[in-house]
Amino acid sequence: MTDRADVKTRIFGLIEQFNKKGIDVSEETRFAQDLEWESLTVLDFVAEVEDEFDILITMNQQAEIEKVGQLVDAVAEMVG
Amino acid sequence: MSGTGADLKAPETQSGDLFDKFQPLIDTREKLLSTGVTDPFSLVMEKVLSPTVAICNGRETILLGTYNYMGMTFDPDVIAAGKKALDEFGSGTTGSRVLNGTYSLHKDCEDALKEFFGTEHAMVFSTGYLANTGIISTIAGKDDYIILDIDSHASIYDGCAMGDANVVPFRHNDIEALEKRLKRLPEGAGKLVILEGVYSMLGDAAPLSEMVPLCKKYGAMVLVDEAHSMGFIGENGRGVAEEQGVFDQCDFIIGTFSKSVGTVGGYCVSNHPKFEIMRLVSRGYVFTASLPPSVMATAATSIRKIMDAKYKREHLWKNSKRLHKSLTDLGFELGTKEPQSAIISVIMPDLERGAMMWEALLREGLYVNLARPPATPAGMTLLRCSLCALHSDEQVTEIIGMFERAGKATGCI
Numbered sequence: 001m002t003d004r005a006d007v008k009t010r011i012f013g014l015i016e017q018f019n020k021k022g023i024d025v026s027e028e029t030r031f032a033q034d035l036e037w038e039s040l041t042v043l044d045f046v047a048e049v050e051d052e053f054d055i056l057i058t059m060n061q062q063a064e065i066e067k068v069g070q071l072v073d074a075v076a077e078m079v080g
Numbered sequence: 081m082s083g084t085g086a087d088l089k090a091p092e093t094q095s096g097d098l099f100d101k102f103q104p105l106i107d108t109r110e111k112l113l114s115t116g117v118t119d120p121f122s123l124v125m126e127k128v129l130s131p132t133v134a135i136c137n138g139r140e141t142i143l144l145g146t147y148n149y150m151g152m153t154f155d156p157d158v159i160a161a162g163k164k165a166l167d168e169f170g171s172g173t174t175g176s177r178v179l180n181g182t183y184s185l186h187k188d189c190e191d192a193l194k195e196f197f198g199t200e201h202a203m204v205f206s207t208g209y210l211a212n213t214g215i216i217s218t219i220a221g222k223d224d225y226i227i228l229d230i231d232s233h234a235s236i237y238d239g240c241a242m243g244d245a246n247v248v249p250f251r252h253n254d255i256e257a258l259e260k261r262l263k264r265l266p267e268g269a270g271k272l273v274i275l276e277g278v279y280s281m282l283g284d285a286a287p288l289s290e291m292v293p294l295c296k297k298y299g300a301m302v303l304v305d306e307a308h309s310m311g312f313i314g315e316n317g318r319g320v321a322e323e324q325g326v327f328d329q330c331d332f333i334i335g336t337f338s339k340s341v342g343t344v345g346g347y348c349v350s351n352h353p354k355f356e357i358m359r360l361v362s363r364g365y366v367f368t369a370s371l372p373p374s375v376m377a378t379a380a381t382s383i384r385k386i387m388d389a390k391y392k393r394e395h396l397w398k399n400s401k402r403l404h405k406s407l408t409d410l411g412f413e414l415g416t417k418e419p420q421s422a423i424i425s426v427i428m429p430d431l432e433r434g435a436m437m438w439e440a441l442l443r444e445g446l447y448v449n450l451a452r453p454p455a456t457p458a459g460m461t462l463l464r465c466s467l468c469a470l471h472s473d474e475q476v477t478e479i480i481g482m483f484e485r486a487g488k489a490t491g492c493i
Binding site: 038040043044047050051054055056057058059060 | 225230240246247248249250251257260261264265457458459
């Protein structure tokens with residue numbers, strides 16, 4: 001069983017690898033507007049999250065996720 | 081009573097204008113045009129002299145930006161077949177394939193496809209876009225999974241969205257990334273993997289010999305879009321799947337008539353025993369007008385001729401290898417290290433420089449395609465060259481000289 005806090009720690013760690021502009025990240029941080037990732041960066045980041053937790057995140061699910069906290073919730077639910 | 085058109089006035093700009101979302105693109109276009117370059121997206125061909133030469137902006141221009149890979153658009157047999165059909169069957173069918181829109185020539189065109197690909201079934205759609213959206217959205221629906229290469233064509237993405245399937249992209253041509261996702265698919269779920277033989281932006285081929293068997297190992301059906309390889313790649317011109325020896329493992333091959341075949345239309349061929357039901361359930365087939373009989377006659381004739389076009393295939397490969405090497409030697413950065421198709425993409429530093437180079441080439445008398453985001457991968461601006469089997473050796477020499485002069489004039493090399 002992976003709890004939400006553990007998921008959050010691991011996701012924040014993954015974000016850090018892609019956070020080239022050194023933006024302060026919180027659960028309210030928005031992927032598109034705040035982190036300004038290009039589509040290829042998003043693809044690579046999602047692949048890292050999928051590999052980390054051995055899950056699939058579909059494009060439909062991605063479209064629903066705007067903020068970091070929403071991703072933590074979605075992943076915690078998938079692995080919980 | 082006034083006509084409805086006369087009452088239409090340009091509205092005052094107001095809040096909630098649905099066009100606001102296009103403003104960034106409008107700004108980009110205006111900024112580009114303010115530098116004085118010709119609008120790269122409004123070229124008009126005033127007269128077409130042959131598959132490789134046209135009059136553009138009053139000047140004789142070599143065409144290196146069409147998809148006329150096999151040079152079939154002016155083939156005398158193709159034109160004669162079209163004219164005969166126009167005389168005998170009229171200008172159009174006015175109806176769907178499942179109602180009044182199936183003529184003997186539609187069946188003959190599907191027979192030509194079956195002969196070309198050696199498959200049991202062939203289905204003609206009104207465009208390649210409709211073939212992809214019509215097949216993908218129908219076979220993969222809610223609760224099914226589609227795995228696709230991130231660089232897939234817009235028509236593939238649109239087909240996925242229309243069908244409401246769970247869509248999972250993987251990094252371009254990455255076999256390991258594909259397998260990871262195949263492994264994670266739920267047991268018993270419907271699975272479709274969509275690949276392309278040649279990806280149109282960079283002109284690179286997919287490693288189908290490894291990917292297709294992998295998909296079968298995990299119980300997925302495989303659809304391969306061979307739009308940019310039909311006619312040119314493979315012993316019989318069936319595409320990359322044929323060349324790499326996995327054609328028989330593919331469940332569906334999709335393609336278009338608007339490239340090597342030289343007319344318009346789309347198709348799907350398959351050996352699936354239940355494939356014919358697609359004619360009743362695919363909305364992209366049922367709810368659109370069928371192609372004019374003259375188009376079917378030109379397509380069928382062209383398909384049968386390119387089956388035996390071994391010499392043309394050899395000449396096109398020779399052109400591709402020569403242009404690729406020459407542009408590399410001149411110092412241009414290309415989309416592939418080796419020539420993998422009839423497409424040779426030249427990577428530009430940015431959109432402005434790309435547009436300048438495009439215009440400089442046009443002034444030299446050469447037309448290529450300017451491709452920019454979001455159509456291109458990784459935000460690249462590309463000058464996409466598409467070779468034709470009918471480009472002569474002399475034309476290729478001219479093209480190389482034009483690239484050298486334009487490249488130096490714009491500081492690209």
